[in-house]
Amino acid sequence: MWFRRDLRLLDNPAWSAATNNHPRVVALFVIDDRLWDSGTPLRQAQLISHLNGLDQELASVGGRLRIVHGDPASAFTELAQGESAGAVYWNNDVTASSRARDQAVEQALADSAIASHRYWGNLVHPPGSVLTQKGTLSRVYTPFSKRWLATPIDQWPPAGPAAIADDIGAGIPEPADGVEAPMAGGPEAAEARLEAWLSGVDQYHELRDRPDLAGTSALSVDLKFGTISPRVILDEIGGDTEGRIGFVRQLAWRDWYAHLFHEMPEMAHAPMRAEYAAIAWRDDPEGFEAWCQGRTGYPIVDAGMRQLNTTGWMHNRVRMITASFLVKHLLIDWTRGERYFRKQLLDADVPQNAGNWQWVAGTGPDAAPYFRIFNPVSQSKKFDVNGDYIRTYVPELTQLDKKFIHQPWEMAPLDLAAAEVHLGDNYPHPILDLSEGRERCLAAYKAVREDTR
Numbered sequence: 001m002w003f004r005r006d007l008r009l010l011d012n013p014a015w016s017a018a019t020n021n022h023p024r025v026v027a028l029f030v031i032d033d034r035l036w037d038s039g040t041p042l043r044q045a046q047l048i049s050h051l052n053g054l055d056q057e058l059a060s061v062g063g064r065l066r067i068v069h070g071d072p073a074s075a076f077t078e079l080a081q082g083e084s085a086g087a088v089y090w091n092n093d094v095t096a097s098s099r100a101r102d103q104a105v106e107q108a109l110a111d112s113a114i115a116s117h118r119y120w121g122n123l124v125h126p127p128g129s130v131l132t133q134k135g136t137l138s139r140v141y142t143p144f145s146k147r148w149l150a151t152p153i154d155q156w157p158p159a160g161p162a163a164i165a166d167d168i169g170a171g172i173p174e175p176a177d178g179v180e181a182p183m184a185g186g187p188e189a190a191e192a193r194l195e196a197w198l199s200g201v202d203q204y205h206e207l208r209d210r211p212d213l214a215g216t217s218a219l220s221v222d223l224k225f226g227t228i229s230p231r232v233i234l235d236e237i238g239g240d241t242e243g244r245i246g247f248v249r250q251l252a253w254r255d256w257y258a259h260l261f262h263e264m265p266e267m268a269h270a271p272m273r274a275e276y277a278a279i280a281w282r283d284d285p286e287g288f289e290a291w292c293q294g295r296t297g298y299p300i301v302d303a304g305m306r307q308l309n310t311t312g313w314m315h316n317r318v319r320m321i322t323a324s325f326l327v328k329h330l331l332i333d334w335t336r337g338e339r340y341f342r343k344q345l346l347d348a349d350v351p352q353n354a355g356n357w358q359w360v361a362g363t364g365p366d367a368a369p370y371f372r373i374f375n376p377v378s379q380s381k382k383f384d385v386n387g388d389y390i391r392t393y394v395p396e397l398t399q400l401d402k403k404f405i406h407q408p409w410e411m412a413p414l415d416l417a418a419a420e421v422h423l424g425d426n427y428p429h430p431i432l433d434l435s436e437g438r439e440r441c442l443a444a445y446k447a448v449r450e451d452t453r
């Protein structure tokens with residue numbers, strides 16, 4: 001069994017099949033050093049912690065997690081031959097790179113007369129199973145979500161009685177010095193997080209846009225690494241309150257982006273609305289760097305980027321605000337922001353990340369209209385009402401009151417100095433004028449829309 005982004009034993013179809021079909025199973029995780037090195041130390045630490053959690057779960061059924069380093073195609077054939085394995089089992093992923101890798105592994109295994117068995121274990125419904133009456137995948141979210149809800153969930157059998165091998169191979173690596181996983185790892189910890197969320201989910205519809213409160217589940221990292229199955233979450237949450245219905249809708253977005261990706265892997269880098277490929281994006285290295293570092297002079301944007309850089313996670317509302325600021329106000333290509341998020345996020349997931357960036361940029365299916373440009377000041381006042389989220393991540397502004405914390409440049413210089421804020425010194429002046437940025441953006445989008453008419 002090749003574990004990848006399904007680091008759990010419960011509700012895992014590949015694991016169930018392997019342990020039901022064979023008397024002995026080796027539980028493997030392959031560390032491909034190129035991929036490993038692309039993660040931040042924080043994400044590596046989180047993955048290591050999840051691997052340790054999975055290892056503990058395997059120990060409770062008499063086995064261990066075996067770690068192998070290398071390119072999966074060669075690592076596998078060598079190992080499977082040594083173990084005289086009859087078959088290798090795994091759960092699929094939708095991105096182009098993982099599909100290409102899986103094909104290479106499948107071919108290498110076939111050349112050694114070893115069978116591959118593949119499942120869909122990380123979505124509620126597999127790609128291609130939620131279709132319109134015409135048999136196509138809806139390009140509009142609401143009809144998709146209605147069909148998705150009405151589609152019966154295919155039950156997987158529980159894990160079988162196979163003996164689990166207990167050789168640890170190279171062993172689970174240690175995290176970088178001084179780096180700790182942001183959250184407790186493994187399936188047991190993920191289930192505890194779901195249990196804790198059951199007491200918050202009924203307020204989801206009211207609190208989900210408040211970055212200053214714990215109004216969302218924070219389950220995205222578990223969903224990314226597969227320490228919990230989305231179907232287990234769905235089953236526990238049900239849908240009998242407004243909060244629960246709203247929450248389940250988000251799981252449907254997750255499936256929708258994955259299904260779209262399966263059909264159009266080019267969504268990772270190409271705008272789905274072809275006319276937008278011609279937008280004259282700006283090359284603004286200083287603006288991009290200020291955005292990455294959380295030094296734009298717009299407190300909510302800076303708070304979001306600093307939350308991302310220090311914790312590896314960012315609240316959804318603030319993801320939208322920061323992304324809109326980059327794409328619309330700074331007019332910088334969304335793919336650059338997508339790459340930066342993909343590098344930093346613990347929950348980085350190409351379909352979700354690129355799908356949402358395309359939503360913000362207005363280039364994706366069922367996306368925000370191109371003229372919807374989030375105003376970072378009014379968004380900040382509306383969703384971080386008292387400025388507490390800003391104070392958490394932008395300590396330079398701690399002493400500002402709720403009236404000025406969203407727009408410190410509006411405060412009289414003497415009052416600012418009394419609050420120990422020195423614009424241009426310990427906190428930047430705004431890097432652009434919002435209305436100028438807005439006009440520039442609208443002109444750039446309109447130009448390509450007119451060009452293609």
Ligand SMILES: Cc1cc2nc3c(=O)[nH]c(=O)nc-3n(C[C@H](O)[C@H](O)[C@H](O)COP(=O)(O)OP(=O)(O)OC[C@H]3O[C@@H](n4cnc5c(N)ncnc54)[C@H](O)[C@@H]3O)c2cc1C
Pocket residue numbers: 208216217218219220221223224247250251253254257314315316317319320323341345347348349350352353354356357360
């Ligand atoms: C620019 C941008 C980039 C994003 N990049 C990612 C990413 O790389 N990985 C990722 O998992 N999510 C991404 N999201 C979606 C969303 O921000 C996160 O899933 C959410 O913030 C995770 O927090 P949570 O688990 O507390 O969410 P909750 O609000 O508790 O939602 C529960 C689950 O539903 C799913 N979900 C929620 N919102 C969305 C959404 N907008 N699109 C798709 N699925 C959603 C997630 O799996 C999430 O864990 C991105 C959003 C934006 C605007």
